[in-house]
Amino acid sequence: MSKRTEKTIVDIAEELNLSVSTVSRALNDHPNISTRTKEKVKKMARKLGYRPNAMAAGLRSNRSRTIGLMVPRISMFFPATISTVIQNKLQEHGYNLLICQSNDSLEQEIALANTLYSARVDALAVSTTLYTTDFSHFDIFRDNNIPLVFFDRVPGTHDVKVVKGDDYRGGLAVTEHLIEKGCTDIVHISGPLSCNLYVERVAGYKKALQRHKIPFKKSRVFYQELTKENALQACARIFAQKPYPDGIFAANDTTAITILEYCRKINVRVPEDLKIVGYSNDPRAEIIRPSITSVDQFPALMGEKVAAALLELIQQPKSTPQQFSQEIIPIQLIERESSAADAKSRTPAKKKQKQG
Structure with missing residues (x-):
């Protein structure tokens, strides 16, 4: 069997006898491209099974439009509720959420921090393991001015945004x-x-x-x-x-x-x-x-505050260093x-x- 080759915008351009730049703009809904041409290009893209290369686009724009989220266990009620709210809020602003769970393993948490950094996430939100007392594996985000928010399980001191319960x-x-x-x-x-x-x-x-x-x-x-x-x-x-x-x-x-x-x-x-x-x-x-x-x-409120903090930090100039700030979510018996x-x-x- 012959190996299936990945289709590119060059293939779409050849099929429609258009320039590669026109196809690229049509796929990205550029205002200078007519609605008719956009529809024609997108229809051909679906027909050919074209998949946009998000990683390449991220390298060009220096934005991946992806945010990392690390929780101890997604199966627990509290982090599951927070994760859902964060995902919904970020999607409203055009961001995808990459959710990882550490399973309360410090070793796994360290590995995930490195993986998410390599994946070029635009920001990271973390609820740490039960046993995280050294937070230095997250320094690579802070040192490279990648927004970092800790929530629920948080460090006592760190130059980051913290959202925690009372x-x-x-x-x-x-x-x-x-x-x-x-x-x-x-x-x-x-x-x-x-x-x-x-x-x-x-x-x-x-x-x-x-x-x-x-x-x-x-x-x-x-x-x-x-x-x-x-x-x-x-x-x-x-x-x-x-x-x-x-x-x-x-x-x-x-x-x-x-x-x-x-x-x-x-x-x-x-x-x-x-x-x-x-x-x-x-x-x-x-x-x-x-x-x-x-x-x-109030996990939903905590999720909203974490999402808002991530978006606020992303919109700041990348040269702006993060500073410690803390937001306390109230409790109710x-x-x-x-x-x-x-x-x-x-x-x-x-x-x-x-x-x-």
Whole structure:
């Protein structure tokens, strides 16, 4: 079989007996080319299976019209929502989004940074891995004046734009909510302290205990990746002996849901015996029963702010050096059944279901 050759604008020009420059302008909707000629050229391009060489065009214009986005895991609710919003916003301005996931591997994050730089992206937005403490693999973007925005999981200091949630206030709000509901022995299941999110949430947790003169106990805080498997291991330790805690602050909703299911198996009643609060306001938190109190981080708003920051930086002169600036996205505690003062709040709902 003969190898198929890639068609070029030269082939289109020969088929239509036009100059190569006319074909090029027609394909790019140049105002000096008539609508009739544009339609004729584009029809022939489709017929021949012509594909524009975006990389070559990018080299000529010094713009690829492509922006890189790196997230830990696209399967999680929070980064998935942010990624969708960013893509939609950038497409409105004629940019394509190249989405990569690090799988929370620092080695993979470093490799992806090099790949995206080689792909000549016009800008890069990054939510780092849980274990990224050295951010020097992103210096190649900053050193070459390629716009760089960190969001959610971010460095403490770097000459870049940062968009992050108010995690300190989130940790404070959750813990104070549990205290207001009568809890005095509150477990906190945190992520690793190598990540800014959990440093700040733990700080908020500690501050709330201090405000209400409740002693901080190291044995009541767990630092781990927030997976279902790790949550089950934590539960085995928490409920190995009495007294059980009367409140648990889980740093994500997967952990909160896992704790709820574990309690059901060992006959610990939620919220009567134990109150649970999660984090991120995953849609699952609302539909499980009892529904789980959680913290809304407004991922759509964060996505909009990240997209706006990228576009603003791209439009600046390339010689303009980036400087550190920070934008804080607010949080909101969404109270549900898992932290209700007692079981009475659930009784009307049950009666209503029986009547239906």
